[in-house]
Amino acid sequence: MKQLVVKNLDMVYELPKGDSVHALSDISFELDGGRMLTLLGPSGCGKTTLLNIIAGFLGPTSGEVHLGGDKIVGPSRERGMVFQQGALFEWLSVEKNISYGPRMRGQKSAEYGLEVERLLDVVGLSGFGSKQVYELSGGMQQRVALARCLANDPEMMLMDEPLGALDALTREKMQGLILNLWNDTGKSIVMVTHSVEEALLLGDTVFVMAPRPGRIEKVYELPFAKAALTGDSREIKNSKEFIEVREEVLSFIWEMEEEIMGREMA
């Protein structure tokens, strides 16, 4: 699996009235292949901007991103994206959604048919291939989105709050699914999330970001994701170590939010 290298990334959004927002400031890091990175931080800290730059949807103001030595200049099937919701194609069946990538490359159903069946099984949707997307619940739609991304066999999966719109119970199940996919496929995953618990449980690397200018404030290397693969995730979330880290991150984010509020009031 390829290494992700982010070098001196700067992103400045120009606003109409001559103002500008420093969304990212001098971000640099390296992420080895096969890692799960979660990005956490208060709103406006640039975590989605960072994800969109890695995906190639946005070009940075300065700096570079490389995957396996190749500079990222635009979106590519090497880096599959899973969105929060509404990114499935309603006019296509579940099967056609999943096989979208292979079909765009000109593959025939004889070539991708078995793979689609396998992926449906992997995400727990066997027998739903011929359903229409709008007939599925929110959780099932996100399973389709994961399968669609995997069907392209990307180097890296990027996820923008993939579970943000789901209810708590479905969310927990989907976290298990993502962990298993990560372990089984060995792909790198970069995930943006608002949930501190989710970020700490799923990420073997966690970046806590701070706003104005957007920067990486803290980096954690955590053992919980590996442990959750074999153990009970709820037990892990209740363990002393997990709670300690969670409280530390929460109070840190809370302080940042307070500071922002204070700055805006002044």
Add this chain to the structure above:
Amino acid sequence: MDNSGPQSTIGDSEAGSKTKPGSRNLRSDNKTVTFGDAAAVRSLPWWALAGAIFVILLWFLATTAWGFPSEFKAEVDAQELMTAQSDAEEAGLAIPSSTHVSDRDYYRLCSLADDAQCDVDGFTQIVSPLTFPSPSDTWNASTELFTDGYRNVSIWKHIWASLWRVMRGMFWGCLVGIPLGLAMGLSSKARGFLDPMVEGFRVIPPLALVTLFGLIFGIGDSTAVPLLIFASIWIMIIAARAGVRNASLSKVRAAYSLGATKPQLLRTVLIPNALPEIFTGLRVALGVSWGTLVAAELFGVSTGLGAMIQQAKNFSRLDVIVVAIVVIAVLGVAMDAIIRLLEAIFIPWQGKG
């Protein structure tokens, strides 16, 4: 697997049929708020029927003159029969055993007759049969039109002429308008270039151009069809443009990150995504096209429902005009129903996102 599994989605349709067998009143599903609950308001079929009957009843009451003396009617009938029989004899045709006299003719003869018994001023009526044909006169005119045609031209020929014009106008309006609208939705240059034309031309009523188009294209179909294209093209451009603008950024980005090229994105994401707006545009354009067509046909064409109305006007055949109006209404409703059927087939996801 998933707690929100297939049961929950399929269950929706079943939930509807599981209502208590005894509860006939739709509003009594344990709802405490009923008045003002707009989502629960629907067009009840029996009330729709009552509404239709109400219109016809009103028409009947308003246009029927009551109180013709029966002796007078019999006299008119006998005279008309005699005339018809002698006409037939002269022409060497089969001699009719009865004729039909319209309410309008009774009224006209009655008002002309020097007969103290027949005083139209004494009749109870709202609209004179001379001004607006009664339902029975209209019915008789329609049977006549659908069997013999009007002035030796079958009504089907008129209907087809109008339909064919509408279809040609809509076809070219869509063929040119939809790609232009897509281009306006996708390119700033195209939008800048086309914006003044679209904004300027779309507010011009097509009828204002009848004379001008007649001079440019010549009278007849060569004016009617361009006029219909003019009526529909701006609507289709705006509909297609709105459809493209509606595409969510995440769908577009998803397609790119799955490896789609620009032409593939257009074909597999942007156009399907624009279909709901395009269909809405079709329905609007169809309504405007019918309105424009009938008016356009008043000038310089010999077939078509508008032309039929124009000819009937010259002969004061108000009943024929009313039949033509009803036919236009039925055609409009039928074509709209066809488009809605196509919507259900081609965009089943609409409103379910």
